[in-house]
Amino acid sequence: MSSSGVLPISEASRGLTTYRVLVPPAEVVFIKGVLEASEGVASVFADAGGDLTIGAPPERASELRAILRDLEHEIGARVVEPE
Numbered sequence: 053m054s055s056s057g058v059l060p061i062s063e064a065s066r067g068l069t070t071y072r073v074l075v076p077p078a079e080v081v082f083i084k085g086v087l088e089a090s091e092g093v094a095s096v097f098a099d100a101g102g103d104l105t106i107g108a109p110p111e112r113a114s115e116l117r118a119i120l121r122d123l124e125h126e127i128g129a130r131v132v133e134p135e
Contacts (some may be wrong), residue, residue, distance in 0.1 A: 061097045061099065061105050064095075064097060064112060065086050065095070065097060065105060066106040067109075067110075068094075068095070068107030068108055069107060069108050069110050069113035069131060069134055070105050070106065070107040070111075070134055071105070071107075071116070071118070071120060071133065071134060072103070072104070072105055072129050072131075072132040073104045073105075073106050073120065073123070073129050073130070073131050073132070074102060074103055074104070074129070074130040074132075075102040075104065075123075075127060075128075075129045075130070076102050076127075077101040077102040078102075079102060079127050079129070080098065080101075080102055080104065082094075082127070083096065083097050083104065083106075083123065083129070086119065086120075086123070087106070087119070090115070090119060091110055093112050093115045093116055093119065094106050094107060094108040094112070094116045094119075095107050095108075106120070117121070
């Protein structure tokens with residue numbers, strides 16, 4: 053944990069399949085709503101503005117990737133594949 057008491061994203065997302073997703077800041081609420089409506093498929097961690105880390109348990113990674121593909125087409129999200 054950092055000195056500010058905030059858990060770093062790298063620790064909070066440990067064990068998850070993560071994607072970095074870049075969107076306009078105004079789209080962050082929309083993305084959170086889509087994921088919440090998807091029965092908890094993933095968690096959203098915000099780095100700053102529209103720079104997000106989205107993580108899913110490995111067994112739900114294919115579901116998350118399908119949602120991210122839709123977001124790429126619908127709102128122009130830029131998705132960075134996990135390494």
